[in-house]
Amino acid sequence: MNNIFLITKREFLTQVKKKSFIILTLLAPVLIVAFGAVIGLMFKANESHSIIEVVDKSGMFTHQFKSNDKVDYAFVSAADEKSKINNLKSNESIAGILILPELKNQNFDELETGARLVVNSKIGLDTKQKIVSDISNVIKKEKIKHLGIQESQLIDLDKSFSLKTINVSDNNKEDSDLAFGVKTGLSMILMYVTFMFIIIYGVRVMRSVLEEKNNRVVEIIISSVKPFELMMGKILGVTLVALTQFVIWITMSVIGALVLNTGFSPVPKNIPGGNEQIANKLDVSALATQISHSLLEMNFPLIIFVFIVFFLLGYIFYSSIYAAIGSAVDNETETQQFTLFAVLPLMLGMYGSFSLMNNPDGPLGFWLSIIPFTSPVAMIARIPFGVPAWQIALSIVLLLGTTIFMIFLAGKIYRVGILMYGNKATLKELWKWIKG
Incomplete structure (x- = not known):
């Protein structure tokens, strides 16, 4: 046992006395946090913000589309559709033109078939998904309104349900998300x-x-x-x-x-100046x-x-x-x-x-x-x-x-x-x- 103790002591002291051990031990947590921050910044840096011009022939999306962190919507007249498409290739500030056809007899399937997005370069999948999501949300609201449901009822329908979980095996603590x-x-x-x-x-x-x-x-x-x-x-x-x-x-x-x-x-719940x-x-x-x-x-x-x-x-x-x-x-x-x-x-x-x-x-x-x-x-x-x-x-x-x-x-x-x-x-x- 004495020999095992001596060898253990030698191996331990040889390692901990190295400057690399001391530096790595103290800096490793900082490096891990910094690495996570760099990865986050890399994802953030690669995010794109696109300006999409919208030709809304149905008149349904004009007041319901809202700009967000992915897309800025700019509505243009239907009369300018052809000229906008022709000039799109030379206009680098505009990522694309979203054309939404007229809505006839509440035929949303025909609207989906006729809708198209004209772009001058490749756009990110997340940007396209955000545009699709925004269109889907508007159509969903219109369908519900067509059924005679009011806006307040619609908001109430979309309200999420929060379920409290009490763990009796853990001193009745609440397990939040x-x-x-x-x-x-x-x-x-x-x-x-x-x-x-x-x-x-x-x-x-x-x-x-x-x-x-x-x-x-x-x-x-x-x-x-x-x-x-x-x-x-x-x-x-x-x-x-x-x-x-x-x-x-x-x-x-x-x-x-x-x-x-x-x-x-x-x-604080209320922040002055917003x-x-x-x-x-x-x-x-x-x-x-x-x-x-x-x-x-x-x-x-x-x-x-x-x-x-x-x-x-x-x-x-x-x-x-x-x-x-x-x-x-x-x-x-x-x-x-x-x-x-x-x-x-x-x-x-x-x-x-x-x-x-x-x-x-x-x-x-x-x-x-x-x-x-x-x-x-x-x-x-x-x-x-x-x-x-x-x-x-x-x-x-x-x-x-x-x-x-x-x-x-x-x-x-x-x-x-x-x-x-x-x-x-x-x-x-x-x-x-x-x-x-």
Whole structure:
């Protein structure tokens, strides 16, 4: 045990003392937020705002079409239709001309057949869909009016229904749509972080073992320690490095949520002057406050506990596999045929967990979070939605037992493979090492 502790300490200190580790640990959350902002700005920058001239021969759309963030409508006379179309190619400021025919005998099918959009260049699909949506809304209103329904009744018909959800299993808390969205977002973030870090740090262990093996340094090291102690020391050392990063990031996240929760005031209902820009900023502030409030209402101690336990056990489980692979091969090219066995179960757990968002307590969610090969990812994806204590306990016991068994198997492979050179490992060869 003393040798394992010394190797673990060396691996840990070697990693955390690097400037790259300190910089990445402190800047990673900022970089993630900045990356998300850049992606948002890229989508925003690619949005188009089109000016569409409308020839409304029916007279039905003139007072009902309203400009929006996608399209500006400019109505022109039917007498100018031909000249507008002829000059459209040379008029770069106009994206197109929408021609709406006369409505005869309330024949809306004929209106749809005769309507056409003439453009001078390709317009975005979202712009076209917005125009179609605006036309459909007007036709819908006209059809309802034709049935004798008044505008006030129409507004009442379109009124959405808000259903309050009270969760008796969660101290009668109200599950709002925003709270569910926050849980879904947190679930995806935790799941993806676990998936990525298990692979990143697992590959780091594999490369470390492979490097020492190729440099023949391991021959000197195992003259003082047992191969199993060397393997466990490497795995535990890198585990502590990952755990240190997570503790720092979790602390930063909780502090950020607390600051957002207390740093903004509620949005006033009436804003003097009707300044929309100020209103939008206040709406963003209010949304940030509501999101942070929803986060702080969750059972954070349990979420953090489950996240750390399943990440650590999952990481040790898969790192044992990666360490065995690193000891069994002579170069990184040969690792490809074996790493697939480690990556596939994780991918199955991650992509299968996307279906958990709609039904976290369904049979697929249950089995993915219980089976040890997928539970490190699936259980973390489920935990923001609430998981019965007995399922968490059962999953931990199964994952712990499987991890111990995997360490035992990896130790057998590591003990033989770490000193094997020039002998290409096969599955049959690995089975002999395990039996021997």
